[in-house]
Amino acid sequence: MELLSKRRICKMVVPKFRLFDKNKGNIIDSSKIMNINFENKSIMVLNKILEEDNFTQKDYSEHTFKNIVLMQSTGLKDKNDKEIFEGDILAVETDDEVINVRIFWDEKHALFMFESKKYNENELLAELVEDNTYPFEIIGNIYEDKELLDA
Template sequence: MIPKFRAWLKAGKIMLPVGEIDFDYEFAYLEEENGYRCERDFDEFDLMQFTGLKDKNDKEIFDGDIVKFTVTNGFNYVIDEDGVVTYKLGAFYVVNGLAEYLISNINTNEIEVIGNEFEN
């Protein structure tokens, strides 16, 4: 799978899909809503990577998304949680306070993207 990214453009405060990234020259081409591509330096945006997963509404889940999810603890109690998707140690996690859940261990039928850390 080819990695997929989106970018939070700091100045415009908008989320844009990433078309191309040049790590040598530290810029990316972002896909604007009008169909044009704009070139932005790395310091102008925050980059978020697609997890490869979709939520229960078929929405793509990215690093930085805020999700609502359900977990079952050791006593078979179902707990509804909110957390932020985070990439670390080579994997995607959902972090909620002190708890961390490996996103691949959560049933995607029980995950819903409710926002992201930049807009919400």
């Protein structure tokens, strides 16, 4: 019985995604993604909601995987309580400097990592968050703000 009382209870996490539209060059927020069909390789996106009197009309568009980049949430938040997604660029405040890093999914090890272009190294994202020594915040993403990685 003692074993049961010490067992950790894990919550099931529902994957959350946002996307980058290659044709329009913009990020589409996760709240606008209505359906992801991995079999047909397409995504249904809510463009806008039109409301008149007692009538509501929703405008949707379908995107194919070849025209978008799908980015998964890490389930973590920055110092401003903003959700961190794959492809985000974070400014990490160390004792000596601010380092810009990119968040990416490591297929081989099945985990999120961050890459420092300045120091040419990759580290586990979980270590940055668990350590809690260095504050970090989202300053952009690799699709709209790639130049931030050179700073």
